[in-house]
Amino acid sequence: MSLTVYRDGKFMSEERAAVSPFDRGLLYGDGLFETLRCYEGKFFRLDAHVERLRRGLETLGITPPAALQEIGPVLRELANLNYVANGVARIVVTRGVGEFGLLGRFAEQPMLLAACWPQPPPPGRRYEAGIQVIIAHHRLSGCAGLKSLNYLPQILARREAEAAGADDAILLNTHGHVAEATSSNVFLVRDRELITPALEAEILPGITRAAVLELARAEKLPVVERVVHQNDLFHADEIFLTNSVAEVTPVTRLGGHWVHLGQPGPITREMMRAYGALVGREAK
Numbered sequence: 661m662s663l664t665v666y667r668d669g670k671f672m673s674e675e676r677a678a679v680s681p682f683d684r685g686l687l688y689g690d691g692l693f694e695t696l697r698c699y700e701g702k703f704f705r706l707d708a709h710v711e712r713l714r715r716g717l718e719t720l721g722i723t724p725p726a727a728l729q730e731i732g733p734v735l736r737e738l739a740n741l742n743y744v745a746n747g748v749a750r751i752v753v754t755r756g757v758g759e760f761g762l763l764g765r766f767a768e769q770p771m772l773l774a775a776c777w778p779q780p781p782p783p784g785r786r787y788e789a790g791i792q793v794i795i796a797h798h799r800l801s802g803c804a805g806l807k808s809l810n811y812l813p814q815i816l817a818r819r820e821a822e823a824a825g826a827d828d829a830i831l832l833n834t835h836g837h838v839a840e841a842t843s844s845n846v847f848l849v850r851d852r853e854l855i856t857p858a859l860e861a862e863i864l865p866g867i868t869r870a871a872v873l874e875l876a877r878a879e880k881l882p883v884v885e886r887v888v889h890q891n892d893l894f895h896a897d898e899i900f901l902t903n904s905v906a907e908v909t910p911v912t913r914l915g916g917h918w919v920h921l922g923q924p925g926p927i928t929r930e931m932m933r934a935y936g937a938l939v940g941r942e943a944k
């Protein structure tokens with residue numbers, strides 16, 4: 661089925677939404693995106709996603725397209741037009757078309773593209789049994805804190821995970837510290853303390869990460885954001901990943917090692933439950 665998408669102020673079929681072959685998002689990955697989940701027609705923490713997008717655009721010196729102000733109604737309309745109750749939405753902003761070359765002078769019209777499609781939640785077995793991750797050979801690039809249109813390190817790491825028979829990969833940053841998984845933030849538990857790489861580790865400031873930190877603090881769990889070493893992962897009592905689409909996913913195998921004897925641990929389960937309840941309160 662052809663989806664209706666939104667591009668630069670208009671709703672149109674996906675076939676009609678072709679972008680210029682000279683769009684800088686295509687040529688150089690010169691742009692940003694957001695992915696968020698839609699629960700029964702409502703978008704979870706949309707404002708936080710838009711705010712992260714705006715901050716990223718400021719860093720890149722891209723003027724936020726005017727249509728970004730209307731993105732809430734636009735996404736709701738896309739959900740209606742595409743019959744989405746539960747699904748995923750994507751917002752893409754690129755610098756648009758400019759003079760050829762890296763500086764892209766005169767790119768005065770950023771492009772905004774939004775789409776929303778039905779998507780069931782990930783399979784239950786990922787939550788019941790947990791997933792297997794490896795540590796990727798590829799390191800994150802210096803722009804990792806931005807949700808940029810260039811995901812090559814993450815794509816290579818995910819391919820490496822698949823070749824190793826694993827579900828996902830954790831990437832190290834340029835200092836060799838634990839950063840994030842290919843499309844998630846990483847948490848670990850040690851002696852009932854919840855630990856996650858600090859934002860200074862050049863990680864994406866995940867919206868789900870922030871929600872989990874909020875929930876953990878509300879439950880008076882000790883929480884630490886700090887430098888995380890590979891060794892911390894191997895000595896963790898529990899590990900889990902967070903992102904908007906998959907929420908809280910337990911990791912039960914790291915390379916050849918079982919984590920928590922191959923079962924999701926109690927704090928991971930508690931965070932899965934608490935996040936589900938938060939979604940229930942805010943987005944349904």
Ligand SMILES: Cc1ncc(COP(=O)(O)O)c(C=O)c1O
Pocket residue numbers: 695814840841842843844845864865866867868869902903904905
């Ligand atoms: C590299 C990376 N880190 C972390 C996340 C988690 O971010 P969020 O919780 O905002 O979805 C994502 C989301 O796709 C990601 O791509």
